[in-house]
Amino acid sequence: MNIWDVVIIGGGPIGIACGLEAQKKGLSYVILEKGPIVNSLYNYPDKMQFFSSSERLEIDDIPFISTEAKPKRDEALEYYRRIVTSNKLHINLFEEVINIQKEQNVFTISSNKTTYNATQIVIATGFYDIPNLLQVPGEGLKKVTHYYKNPHYYSGQKVAVIGASNSSVDAALECWRKGAEVTLIIRGTEIGPRVKYWVRPDIINRIEEGSISVHYNTTVKEITPNTIVIENTDGATVLQNDFVIALTGYRPNFKFLEMAGIELSQDEKKLPKYNPNTMETNVSGLYLAGVICGGMETHKWFIENSRIHAIQIMSSILQNK
Template identity: 75%
Template sequence: MKTELDIVIVGGGPIGIACGLEAKKNGLTYVILEKGPIVNSLFHYPSNMQFFSSSEKLEIDEIPFISKEAKPKRDEALEYYRRIVTSNKLNIKLFEKVENVQKNEGTFTVVSEKNTYISKQVVIATGFYDLPNLLNVPGEDLEKVVHYYDNPHYYSGQKVAVIGASNSAIDAALECWRKGADVSLIIRGSEVGQRVKYWVRPDIVNRIEEGSIKAYYNTTVKSITENSISLNTENDVVEIENDFVLALTGYKPNFNFLEKLGVNISNDAKKLPEYNPDTMETNIDGLYLAGVICGGMETHKWFIENSRIHAKMIVSDIISNTVTS
């Protein structure tokens, strides 16, 4: 069955939901396609995760977000965005992964696992959390190695190597240590990341200085085995006993998907997609980007707080083009 719409929104995260709200308010026909549950990426965040932003900065469409603390937890965000979807009766299709998008004679054909949609415009709001930055070392495919962290209880009493220096890695290192894990922190650079949450960074620095968590700076992973992990340090190769590896080295957008759509992407390390910053429209007419995906590999550049405005920008441009055409 084919469904004809004004807009197909690929991605049901906070920004995709914001786009759906804006489309509905302006009388446009739309559908949000999400490959998992509502706000799939947030659902897969660590269970104890606390946002850097305060609750009012995570609000969309001026709908109040009330949280117990100034900075909400993951479960509070799930409740907030879920209630927005259900209360506003948004047209969202869950567990419906988009497999292909093609443009022909001014319209887009969007093929999902369950349906085919014909649309005048497409908004890509898929974020970046689906594809981890791999270590590309021997042993990375072992079951003990994970790129997503959930709950520290699982690692209690175990020797855990946490790889990374940003928020996800530091949170995991501290939580696992507090639940009784023997934690080693593997950091490629010379210090804990400067963008680590300001109330967390002093905590990890103190734990390292007192010796509770062993940090290996200027170090990369050489290989991983069932019982150990080998590290390339500044001076030598060091092998330490290990039960689990949390490779929390960041994530990246699905560039292959964007390139398949015809979106131009810069050739440098930033891999920035081409779009008009005033309208969010890409080099493909009628194809828009929204949210963190706009930043390419600079995944710290865009987040809910500063990209929720994309929804109004996109819908405004679509309406403007409709009026003038």
Template identity: 70%
Template sequence: MEGNPDFDIIIVGGGPIGIACGLEAQKNGLSYVILEKGPIVNSLFNYPVNMQFFSSSERLEIDDIPFISKEAKPKRDEALEYYRRIVTSNKLNIHLFERVESIQKNDLFRVVTDKNAYSSRKVIIATGFYDLPNMLGVPGEELPKVSHYYKDPHFYASQKLAVVGASNSAIDAALECWRKGAEVSLIIRGPEVGQRVKYWVRPDIINRIEEGSINALYNSEIIEILPEEIRVRTPEGEKRLANDFVLALTGYQPNFDFLVNAGIALSEDEKRIPQYDPDSMETNVSGLYLAGVICGGMETHKWFIENSRDHAKRIIRHVLTLQD
């Protein structure tokens, strides 16, 4: 028999889209809690310190709250300030540093965290995809010199650094670290720098490669990481490069096990796209919704803040319709 839940809605994930869902629930008189495993907008906090968004500030706005930045395209710190102020000024009900471990549904949803357990009528998953890096799968990847996350170029000054990848994160890291005095080798599996690299950055990296400032190995991949060097397979044969650090910035993926354990069906192809109704964002589990980049499965380039911020309105509109 159905009892009284703790909340109408539990929102898993306190990033921009989770915050948007909380705002929309609050405006419509629904009781809710946002559960975030880290600080406010944890994924943005873990972006590189000098990161600049591809999108302009107005396209990162949520709930029509103005986002004013010094330049047209804001920096990481400006985004942290913007979303933090939204949370604090609106007194959103958010529990920080509380990791959700499971979601189960009987009559109500039961959401278990590392600190507590809660019940609700509806659940929104807005967890993004920044948790699990795509591993290289090579010997030596477990060495402490290897990282799948990049924070500050100062750390790599005067060091021999291999950056693996051809997307925005890898190219930004290669350029920033080179400018701080690192000796950078860029290991790219394909034939060129990624076409999705920010349009004002791509010519910069190509020029640095052409002038010889950054060593780029195309159609290449690391086959082993050793304490003082790396082995790289190239079209010209194997090369050994002296090396102090490896930044393996090869992308990230959602926590698919978490979705499957909650009962959400995934497509059977390599994209692993979760099943949901694009009008309501409701999954195959009644009352369980997805919001934000988590909807794209392995297509992590498909959804961004700017084109998923309306997910909150779709979800809350559907929730309210069911209550009528």
């Protein structure tokens, strides 16, 4: 039976960083990614620009050269892909982990393709897979999406964008500029405070001039094939509508973590239990890396402040080997 030193679940930037560090330390490893390389980044909007500068997105001190200080999605895809290929990382793509079991000191990792055995596991799966649902009638209609890619699709259509974050604001502005009639629906009192500083004045100006409609302190009550019903302190309003882009955030796969035996806090934050010095969880030999460490607080961990996890984890694994 072949037993790996470490199986890394998730082939995003931090999973790749863990693979690089394992390779440098002489550990046998494999990265399992359920989609393409950096699957989450691939599913970002086509023209998305990062809030962070390129050097803050670098891993393993490998230079990230971009045409602007803050790189765009396609540049990031190229950067991380080249790291994988040029370093000949052991990564198996389009392979989803289904189950994790531990017997004595060996983990059995079952995927949709095969089974692996390892003495250590790193979970670096991010949080972009499971949308926070509106939980309203009509949310399952084909016209509703929780992901946004390209504005061309919505040209000439009545589009409701739900949310006040960077993704919502970008979608609203891009769709409006491609000829959509855009309505922003925001649960709070204003555009989100963490919206990119160079974008915030743009959306505020478009709202003030009436180019983009906005409803603050408003929730969605129902979605029908031709309308969306919203509600605030003035009561319910029915808007004519062709498409709904509900960008209400995402959450880690907590069921997957619990299946692996990781303890979560009992409050709404659902923080996983781990040692911040080694990143090892309450399950001996099972580590967490990246944004998944923050539970529902998905704004706490980014590439730039979780790159160090790879070094912490592989150092701990080497000491325990």
